[in-house]
Amino acid sequence: MASIKIENVQKAFGKVVAVDHLNLEIKDGEFFTFLGPSGCGKTTTLRMIAGFYYPTKGVVRFGDKDMTRVPPEKRNTGMVFQNYALFPHMTVFENIAFGLKVRKIASNELKARVQEVLRKVRLEKYADRQVSQLSGGQQQRVALARALVIEPEILLLDEPLSNLDAKLRDEMRSEILRLQKEYKITTIYVTHDQAEALSMSDRIAVFNFGVCHQVGTPSEIYNEPANDFVASFIGEINLLPVIVDQVEGNRVTVSAGENQYVVHNNPFNFNREHQDGELALSIRPESIRILAEKADRPNVFQGKVEDVQFFGTIILVRVRVNGLLLDVNLLNHVSANLKPGADVWVELPEDQIRLIPVLSGDAS
Amino acid sequence: MMKNRDNRLTLYLLIPVLLVLIAYVLYPSLRTFLESLQKEGGFTLGNYQDFFSQESKTNLQALWNSVYISVLSVLVSAAIGIPLAFIFNRYDFPGRGFFATAAIMPIVLPSLVGVMAFMFLYGESGLVPNAIKDLLGLKEVPFKIGGVSGILIVHAYTMYVYFYMTVSSAILKIDPSLEESAYNLGASRFQVFRKVTFPLLTPAIVAASLLVFMISMASFSAPFLLAGGFRVLSLQIYFSKINGDMEVAATQSVILSIVSIAFLLFMRWYQNRKDYRMATKGIGAHRSEVNNPVLKWTMVLTGVIGVIILLLPHFTILLLSLVPDGTWTWQTYPSVFNFENYRLLLEDPNIFKPLKNSLILSFIATAGNLVFGVLASYVLVKRKFVGKSFVDILVMIPWALPATVIGMNLIFAFNEPNIFSFGNILVGTFWILPLAYFIRHIPLVVRSTNAVLEQLDDSIEEASRSLGAKWFYTFRKVILPIIMPGVLSGTLLAFVESVGEFPTSVLLYTISNRPISIEIMNQLRMFNMGQAAAYGMIQITLIAIVLVISNKFFGVKAEQSLS
Ligand SMILES: Nc1ncnc2c1ncn2[C@@H]1O[C@H](COP(=O)(O)OP(=O)(O)OP(=O)(O)O)[C@@H](O)[C@H]1O
Ligand SMILES: [Mg+2]
Numbered sequence: 001m002a003s004i005k006i007e008n009v010q011k012a013f014g015k016v017v018a019v020d021h022l023n024l025e026i027k028d029g030e031f032f033t034f035l036g037p038s039g040c041g042k043t044t045t046l047r048m049i050a051g052f053y054y055p056t057k058g059v060v061r062f063g064d065k066d067m068t069r070v071p072p073e074k075r076n077t078g079m080v081f082q083n084y085a086l087f088p089h090m091t092v093f094e095n096i097a098f099g100l101k102v103r104k105i106a107s108n109e110l111k112a113r114v115q116e117v118l119r120k121v122r123l124e125k126y127a128d129r130q131v132s133q134l135s136g137g138q139q140q141r142v143a144l145a146r147a148l149v150i151e152p153e154i155l156l157l158d159e160p161l162s163n164l165d166a167k168l169r170d171e172m173r174s175e176i177l178r179l180q181k182e183y184k185i186t187t188i189y190v191t192h193d194q195a196e197a198l199s200m201s202d203r204i205a206v207f208n209f210g211v212c213h214q215v216g217t218p219s220e221i222y223n224e225p226a227n228d229f230v231a232s233f234i235g236e237i238n239l240l241p242v243i244v245d246q247v248e249g250n251r252v253t254v255s256a257g258e259n260q261y262v263v264h265n266n267p268f269n270f271n272r273e274h275q276d277g278e279l280a281l282s283i284r285p286e287s288i289r290i291l292a293e294k295a296d297r298p299n300v301f302q303g304k305v306e307d308v309q310f311f312g313t314i315i316l317v318r319v320r321v322n323g324l325l326l327d328v329n330l331l332n333h334v335s336a337n338l339k340p341g342a343d344v345w346v347e348l349p350e351d352q353i354r355l356i357p358v359l360s361g362d363a364s
Numbered sequence: 365m366m367k368n369r370d371n372r373l374t375l376y377l378l379i380p381v382l383l384v385l386i387a388y389v390l391y392p393s394l395r396t397f398l399e400s401l402q403k404e405g406g407f408t409l410g411n412y413q414d415f416f417s418q419e420s421k422t423n424l425q426a427l428w429n430s431v432y433i434s435v436l437s438v439l440v441s442a443a444i445g446i447p448l449a450f451i452f453n454r455y456d457f458p459g460r461g462f463f464a465t466a467a468i469m470p471i472v473l474p475s476l477v478g479v480m481a482f483m484f485l486y487g488e489s490g491l492v493p494n495a496i497k498d499l500l501g502l503k504e505v506p507f508k509i510g511g512v513s514g515i516l517i518v519h520a521y522t523m524y525v526y527f528y529m530t531v532s533s534a535i536l537k538i539d540p541s542l543e544e545s546a547y548n549l550g551a552s553r554f555q556v557f558r559k560v561t562f563p564l565l566t567p568a569i570v571a572a573s574l575l576v577f578m579i580s581m582a583s584f585s586a587p588f589l590l591a592g593g594f595r596v597l598s599l600q601i602y603f604s605k606i607n608g609d610m611e612v613a614a615t616q617s618v619i620l621s622i623v624s625i626a627f628l629l630f631m632r633w634y635q636n637r638k639d640y641r642m643a644t645k646g647i648g649a650h651r652s653e654v655n656n657p658v659l660k661w662t663m664v665l666t667g668v669i670g671v672i673i674l675l676l677p678h679f680t681i682l683l684l685s686l687v688p689d690g691t692w693t694w695q696t697y698p699s700v701f702n703f704e705n706y707r708l709l710l711e712d713p714n715i716f717k718p719l720k721n722s723l724i725l726s727f728i729a730t731a732g733n734l735v736f737g738v739l740a741s742y743v744l745v746k747r748k749f750v751g752k753s754f755v756d757i758l759v760m761i762p763w764a765l766p767a768t769v770i771g772m773n774l775i776f777a778f779n780e781p782n783i784f785s786f787g788n789i790l791v792g793t794f795w796i797l798p799l800a801y802f803i804r805h806i807p808l809v810v811r812s813t814n815a816v817l818e819q820l821d822d823s824i825e826e827a828s829r830s831l832g833a834k835w836f837y838t839f840r841k842v843i844l845p846i847i848m849p850g851v852l853s854g855t856l857l858a859f860v861e862s863v864g865e866f867p868t869s870v871l872l873y874t875i876s877n878r879p880i881s882i883e884i885m886n887q888l889r890m891f892n893m894g895q896a897a898a899y900g901m902i903q904i905t906l907i908a909i910v911l912v913i914s915n916k917f918f919g920v921k922a923e924q925s926l927s
Binding site for chain 1: 369821823824826827828829830831832833834837841842845846
């Protein structure tokens with residue numbers, strides 16, 4: 001096991017800069033996720049950790065050891081590839097034993113260790129199968145077992161579930177988590193599926209265009225997104241560009257179009273550092289309330305229901321308020337029985353609103 | 365600075381590949397070129413002037429004849445191969461599968477053996493014209509092949525297969541829903557063919573045309589045995605060499621090389637253009653069943669006749685190989701059949717020798733092809749380096765160059781000691797033939813290996829590395845075992861092609877290591893048809909065995925890598 005430090009790393013392919021100014025610290029035994037849209041540099045970063053790419057600039061450390069230029073076979077990382085990369089000419093057993101053979105492990109110990117890991121991934125019965133005769137989920141587990149059996153310091157998983165159907169994904173998710181906890185192994189998991197990232201990770205790094213925008217626990221990332229990209233990439237959110245009118249005591253007043261909003265003046269709702277840049281008002285759809293009648297509180301506006309969509313657990317209501325469209329999520333049992341065209345009052349609770357920086361055009 | 369380790373590995377792998385290519389492909393070609401600039405002890409373009417302005421115009425005429433024959437070969441082969449591809453891939457009727465397989469039978473006939481069969485069948489004293497003469501009670505044979513028509517018929521017979529195979533695989537790749545949607549939009553059958561199907565097949569047809577053109581420009585055996593007074597360039601080179609006009613031979617070689625390499629480059633360019641190939645899922649070719657009984661049985665009958673014509677040469681060789689020499693002299697048809705020729709082949713050391721020679725020479729050449737092919741292909745497919753397309757072209761050059769030219773190049777390069785021959789003169793020694801066979805089949809083995817390596821996902825190699833295996837271990841334990849079937853099928857094919865190789869053999873052999881194809885010639889000269897045919901049968905059997913092994917055990921359609 002090892003912690004990983006990535007210090008000021010940049011990776012360029014010719015003129016294309018795939019990863020830039022990257023600083024990360026991944027703790028011993030942590031389940032760490034790289035999350036971001038396609039092409040944002042997740043795989044590139046992972047491959048720099050595995051040793052398949054070497055950074056153009058910067059340093060990669062495992063613990064305190066500088067690993068920047070160490071070739072992949074000397075890193076002791078276990079990697080699970082998106083397409084599994086099982087050796088097609090070997091049986092399940094031979095695939096798993098490969099890394100041990102390379103390490104010249106004596107044959108009885110080798111057998112014992114392969115058996116043990118086969119049991120852990122629940123494939124004891126399949127040891128002598130040809131890998132082409134396995135289902136997708138089983139192949140996945142062989143790939144995991146092959147990576148785990150060498151007792152790597154670090155486990156690297158590049159979108160390991162993206163080839164599986166929904167049900168198998170769920171199963172494999174808990175399988176991976178179970179094994180990770182059992183081996184207490186530092187794990188980096190790459191995905192562009194936010195639900196996967198939120199439910200599995202200890203911490204998440206959100207990437208876009210080669211830049212890491214935020215590192216934090218799932219709830220930090222969801223509840224306190226650092227900017228409009230993170231906010232809109234993870235979950236649904238209402239974002240309204242605003243101008244700060246007044247900062248006074250514990251209240252901030254901002255305006256978006258014709259509406260004025262009041263926001264709590266504390267670091268959670270309004271980070272003073274970003275005061276001078278472009279700001280957006282952000283609020284999750286589930287935080288907005290729909291009121292039957294006017295209430296005498298700040299941030300209550302009259303609006304008209306434009307659209308109602310039924311999703312099962314929640315109902316999405318689109319309300320137009322002074323020309324702006326707000327998404328509101330209601331739980332199904334609040335059967336307000338709203339119809340398009342209805343006049344309603346919406347409240348944006350001042351403690352739920354956050355003012356966050358807007359990234360300049362092309363960076364978001 | 366980094367990447368160093370990987371870059372260094374690439375370099376170590378690349379250096380031997382490049383050395384071999386420079387020493388045995390590039391350098392010999394350059395030697396020929398230099399030779400063509402020599403005249404009366406000085407450097408001039410005189411030889412080229414002579415080529416184009418010679419009074420008798422023999423050379424120019426030969427060049428023109430080569431082009432003329434090649435264009436005709438393309439047209440005739442296309443006229444046979446394309447319709448067959450359509451019929452066998454679009455319609456279903458009794459025996460279709462069998463006919464479709466029989467249609468590729470010409471490729472199991474080595475070119476010299478094929479030409480020989482055609483002579484026995486349709487030549488002056490051929491079985492077919494004489495049979496017709498006797499049947500109809502004619503005074504003269506009604507027809508005989510020879511000259512242009514002879515060459516053309518042999519070319520059509522062997523080369524339509526290239527059209528048939530490329531167009532067939534293109535037809536199978538067409539997503540049927542494309543045509544269906546055209547029908548759905550109201551297009552007529554003819555419109556669909558003209559606007560949808562045909563444009564989709566154009567790349568395949570163009571590729572096959574270029575291929576056939578190049579092969580017939582290079583063709584040697586057919587003109588050699590059938591041309592009579594008709595001169596083609598590949599043959600002219602041989603005659604110049606025999607007459608000792610080495611500078612003229614060099615000039616002719618350079619001109620033929622220029623035509624061939626121009627075609628190679630054009631072909632590469634054409635195939636790298638964006639074409640209409642699409643990735644579509646779950647394409648099943650559907651064949652329409654032929655229901656009209658008249659049409660159906662006409663098709664079957666035509667198929668049967670076609671198969672008979674296709675297999676007649678093979679059958680003739682088999683038949684002749686059973687006729688002991690000396691028993692068929694003045695009679696129109698042979699009357700004695702037994703295994704005498706095969707017995708002699710095994711028992712008479714003099715007759716067995718050429719077979720043994722061929723097997724040994726080909727084995728050495730093919731072993732070289734295997735090692736070199738795997739290395740070169742790995743470097744080309746899996747490694748990044750500057751100048752890759754240059755190496756790629758070098759690899760393909762022996763494929764584009766006519767065998768006669770390769771033979772001449774080797775003569776010019778190795779009739780004197782140089783570093784590439786470790787200070788020895790190779791011409792006139794044992795080693796020149798394995799070298800020639802090796803060079804001839806570089807492209808075949810590299811290409812068939814490329815095909816399997818391209819299928820092999822890079823992550824397989826990476827997985828092995830990340831599990832702690834060094835590059836060489838990975839290569840030995842992971843990459844090689846996976847690609848071996850494909851590699852072996854290509855290599856086996858190179859082996860049997862080497863066994864049958866005629867044009868370079870005839871330029872480079874020595875009496876003591878004369879290969880089978882030379883002995884066939886000798887036997888023909890002595891009118892020992894039976895013995896010649898027995899040698900031919902051995903080659904046919906070898907090729908057939910290799911194709912079956914590749915198909916059955918390696919699951920590789922080896923015949924595909926011939927084109
Ligand atoms: N070998 C390479 N050569 C050139 N450019 C590359 C290479 N590998 C990646 N890139 C570029 O670097 C950027 C980041 O690629 P990367 O594969 O890391 O994305 P990713 O986040 O893993 O995306 P995905 O979710 O699609 O897998 C992309 O713009 C990509 O085109
Ligand atoms: Mg990726």
